[in-house]
Amino acid sequence: CKGEDKVIQEQGDVIAAEGDTVTLRCRFETSDASPTLFWYKQEVDSYPKYMLKCFSETTDKAEEFNNDRFDAKINKAEKSVPLKIQKLQLSDSAVYYCAVRP
Template identity: 65%
Template sequence: MKSIFVCKGEDKVIQPGEEVIAAEGDSLTLNCTFETSFSQSYLFWYKQEVNIYPKYMLKRDTYGTKENSPEFKEDRFDAELKDKSVPLKIQKLHVSDSAVYYCALQPTVTGNSKTLYKNLQSKANII
């Protein structure tokens, strides 16, 4: 049986748009809340550096699944989906962590990369 996901108008993620300033070695948390009509939720975090497409970092879901890309190890990059929130925690900051970070709900990431990029434009944390 094939699953079909439809992104309805009430399905969205909300991120503060402000710039976050932190020092090398510090830890920080980037907030992301979401609204969805689905009982099962799949949330993703992406990192976008200048002139590069967003890189997949991690996925969390309501089943308790934790999946991190090999480049973003859980000891430094972690998130916990709780209620309608999935904050990204980054520990032991490196200068190379400076980027725009995007939170996405599953219907946002089922399309092609152009659609993903367009949908994520206004949902950013910059550090």
């Protein structure tokens, strides 16, 4: 019997100023011993854009997010994959989604 794979984002709105650093939390539940987690960014009136994926000790970023401002790593002990955004810019204002590969 396979359990349900899911992510939990309980944080709600995050208020921050330009130049700040924020960490967006995401917990996951999966029966996969080596899960793959994703982060997406959705701006107003647009579709969710793929940002990055984390698997094992590796983080693979989309070209647009392939810089030092964005980082995420899987924390297996906490079953979480926090997304850290540094040097915040106005253009970072969006809804962020994490997802787990089923």
